[in-house]
Amino acid sequence: MHARSLLAVLCGLTLVGVPLSASGDEISGSLVIAGNGPELQTIEALARAFEKVHPRAYVDILWDENSKPVELVKSGRAHLAVTGTEDPELAATQIAWDGIAIIVNLSNFTKEVTKQQVADIFSGKVRMWSDLGGPETKILVIDRPRNQNIRDAFEAQLGIEGKIHNSAKVIGRDDKVIKTVVGTLPPLSAVAYVSLGQALAAVTTGVAVRLLPVDKVEPEMPTVKDGRYPLRRPVLLLSKKEPNPVVDAFREFALSDAGQKIVSEAYTPLAKKQS
Missing domain, CATH: 3.40.190.10 (Periplasmic binding protein-like II)
Known part of the structure; x- marks a missing residue:
């Protein structure tokens, strides 16, 4: 996995037009995840595991304490922002507490x-x-x-x-x-x-x-x-609302049993839904 610096991104990297494709279970293309908080190690572990499941998918992580991940998604310089607050312009998926x-x-x-x-x-x-x-x-x-x-x-x-x-x-x-x-x-x-x-x-x-x-x-x-402890925040993945096969696949992986096991090493996984 490669981690490009935020500077490189802000110097002109855009994601508009990056080919993303999926045929059946075969996911291929680039995925850029941006963040600025303590979730980096978890996101890196999820990305490595995701790439093993989908060998033709490439995950690039942009992490900087002074960055604004949500703005990077809105401007097209990242596909996913890791945050704790929803944004009305973006789709949100909670992956942990x-x-x-x-x-x-x-x-x-x-x-x-x-x-x-x-x-x-x-x-x-x-x-x-x-x-x-x-x-x-x-x-x-x-x-x-x-x-x-x-x-x-x-x-x-x-x-x-x-x-x-x-x-x-x-x-x-x-x-x-x-x-x-x-x-x-x-x-x-x-x-x-x-x-x-x-x-x-x-x-x-x-x-x-x-x-x-x-x-x-x-x-x-x-x-x-279970919410008894009163101080908690959601860990969210925010993306643009239009469908994107690689983004959708990464969100699904983060919510899968394998993904939640990785999440649980640092965060509280979501309660399993009753079938």
Whole structure:
């Protein structure tokens, strides 16, 4: 699989006129998937598996933290955008749920928070951990870049759009966020939100972070799947509404048992429909 830089695309690559064909089960042609969030590893794994199933299909991935995937699809420079928000001009297919974990340093003994308290923390209304039953330490808020899907969903679900204070430290990648929570001094102070899969993987490998229960619900894959855990966002594939054999085939593969198994390595797969 090849990954072209976003710069190359913006310098003139367009997809209009790229031949895409399908005859029976034989899918052939190019597929370009654009994104800017933490889903890259999952999309790469899906793309590699898709190409094995359809050897004449070629998947190109454009991934940049500062890109606008939806606009790339609308302009014809990508076939699929990986996002967490629907767009009325595009067709949307959900392939997973992404739980949004609230993480603190392992030594922070705050037991749990409510959804309202999370909103108050990140909007600056609560500034001390002691107000939440935690240590006598000022809260250091770690935010995510404004263009990332996880931030859009986080703000919308908490009703704090545009209210996260400018003094918050902004970090793009989940792994860097987790390292910052671990390494911040004093160690009790930092709080951040990251994709649940990344947070659970960090805990499993012994990284010194804790995931705070929200509204007395533990952040786990089953509670995200059934909606009990209140902070989650859909992982969506957006495309133009006209039929496209390769796009349709990739969406179907992502929703298949094989595709959902790949998705489940980092995200919460969709509940199976009852037949």
